[in-house]
Amino acid sequence: MNTKSFREKYREMCRSIPKMLREYERAALKSGAFDLPSTDDNYLLPKAVIAAALQECSEQYRLLDSASKKTVQNIRLCTSPNFANC
Numbered sequence: 001m002n003t004k005s006f007r008e009k010y011r012e013m014c015r016s017i018p019k020m021l022r023e024y025e026r027a028a029l030k031s032g033a034f035d036l037p038s039t040d041d042n043y044l045l046p047k048a049v050i051a052a053a054l055q056e057c058s059e060q061y062r063l064l065d066s067a068s069k070k071t072v073q074n075i076r077l078c079t080s081p082n083f084a085n086c
Contacts, residue, residue: 013061017057020056020057021050021053021054024049024052024053024056024057025049025053028052028053
């Protein structure tokens, strides 16, 4: 794969994430999983919904083979704030 091909594929996949987040927001509001009127007006509930949505999104891109899992681990280590691991 070359850089151009990678970027095209990566950006195509990224474009689907905002749609997934909006769909999850609608589903969460309809779900009855929380009592919105009695929830404090701060960022805790939206943050919790986003965290749940991102976990759900990550399941869409789960890699099953061990080589890909190793690549994910390497990327996470090398892109973390502590680059000493790379």
